[in-house]
Amino acid sequence: MFALVDGNNFYASCERVFNPALRDKPIVVLSSNDGIVIARSNEAKALGIKMGTPTFEIKDLIAKQKVLAFSSNFALYGDMSQRMMRIFRDFTPDIEVYSIDEAFLDFSGFKNMDLKQTGIDLRKKVLKYIGIPVSVGFASSKTLAKVANRIAKKFMKNGVALIDTPDKIERALKMTPIDDVWGIGRRYSHFLQKHGVKTAWDFTRLSDSFIRKNMSVNGLRTKEELLGISCIPMAYHPEPRKAIRTARTFAQTKSTYDEVAEAVSGFAADCARKLREQGSVANLVTVFVRTNRFDKKNPYYANNFTLQVNATSSSIDLIKAAKAALKIIFKEGVLYKKAGVMVSGLIPEKHRQLSLFDDQNVEKHRRLMQTIDRLNNREGFKVVRFAAEGDFALLQAAKRHPASSKTICWYNAKQYQSYVYVLRNEE
């Protein structure tokens, strides 16, 4: 049996942990630039605020209903997540951290265990030590555990649901809308509903050949899993990433090469840092840019370019390559709204082939990056950064500064300015 455990309204719950006065109040957490809603407390959901709603659309509602809006603070959520996972490990060592707020727990080694009680204990313990309410769903496959988790969250007072007999499977699937099934996204759920499939149960009545033809092997796997046959194995140890990317939407559009290049340099430096964290080097650097998708007045422009680099995780190398790639796709007179950098062709640093004419800088860069990482880990995010990153990096740093985590920001550049000032004083 597997359990799927996840934090309810995770980001919103994290904010509450540090401010109990927020209990029972409607809360939303906003994306970077406070652009859209990325998390809601139950009270905010009850007000009809949907996931992904642009903040400006609910501005009045927020004011009228006294909704508390938070800029996201991923450093905080990441930390809370690690603590929550540690509690999960007290119940079984075999866990797969699936996302920031959820994990699969493998209980197959425990015979005759009272799972329901285990779920209740787990929930109690997390609430006591972390302060986050969780839901627990048990079943014999990961997809079915997801179904159980949804039922636990929606219908069970104690936050725990167990699906362990064919009869319970059938009942659970009949009360699960097809678009709530793990692995069925917007596209497929649309397609399936056209074919009369309303619930997860309906889906399991379709023929294998129909599913295989229209939804590839993944669809077939989902069907098996829903019937309780486990096809998706646990991944106890995370695989190293195959691609790493950093991208941002700009609060204000940028139009000069220098402005965009500063942002892109910061993204490249971020990618480099993430590469070093996982001990990989990259062989490819992709830069992409685009204008505002919603802007009807100006022509749309989106482009990307990929350059080869010599197996590196040096911020210096990657910034250089990123700026070169940007130069190729940059057009004058365009209002850029978003840009990003992706590094791929990743290999473990140990496997790096040193070429015959290997750059003597490799060792020098390695030591420099080590020092920079150490300083930034100790002194704070991006205390040391590259001149090429300009002030854009500083603005990003300001957003992550603790001072901003408890502050409601409304499109107010002046507020950011004050954080910038604070940071400069600290440095």
Place this chain on the structure above:
DNA sequence: TCTGGGGTCCTAGGACCC
């Protein structure tokens, strides 16, 4: 005025090999 960020996997088609 104002609309997120970061990933993975599968398939089809083209180019190539014997």
Place this chain on the structure above:
DNA sequence: TCTGGGGTCCTAGGACCC
């Protein structure tokens, strides 16, 4: 009239997840 069989690798596009 009729035009093989069996592979690999790469890429773009489309689907999905949180």
